[in-house]
Amino acid sequence: RSAAKAPAPPAAGAQAEPGPGGGGMAASGEETLAVALTLELPVTNNSLDTGGVNDIAVRADARIFATAGWDRRVRVWELGSRWRPLAVLRHHTGGVSAIDFSPSGEWLASASADKTVALWSVFPQRSLTDDG
Numbered sequence: 001r002s003a004a005k006a007p008a009p010p011a012a013g014a015q016a017e018p019g020p021g022g023g024g025m026a027a028s029g030e031e032t033l034a035v036a037l038t039l040e041l042p043v044t045n046n047s048l049d050t051g052g053v054n055d056i057a058v059r060a061d062a063r064i065f066a067t068a069g070w071d072r073r074v075r076v077w078e079l080g081s082r083w084r085p086l087a088v089l090r091h092h093t094g095g096v097s098a099i100d101f102s103p104s105g106e107w108l109a110s111a112s113a114d115k116t117v118a119l120w121s122v123f124p125q126r127s128l129t130d131d132g
Helices: none
Strands: 051-060 064-069 073-078 085-090 096-101 105-111 117-121
Touching: 064 096, 064 105, 073 096, 073 105
Parallel strands: 051 096
Antiparallel strands: 051 064, 064 073, 073 085, 096 105, 105 117
């Protein structure tokens, strides 16, 4: 009996091929490897020259997402075909380490290395039955 060998991770710079339905990545056999979209987001505050993301959260309606930045900023983004930035939230004096949306999607909480938690009122969440 031979042991199954896990597939090697993709090489640096390799591009994932979309799987059935456009999401994830198709794999051979019965296994499917889910791969998130890779985006190059402008997360650097040039005056601080510190870029990077500690956390990401997607709101339940999948219309917006937020990133927790090393540069002490929370950024809110449109999730869709344009991926455009909607807001840069400034409050923390240390890198933002974690973020999450409330179950209702009305609030975004951010936690920072400065030992504070901030609650942000965000764009209203639309129900899936709303037009638009």
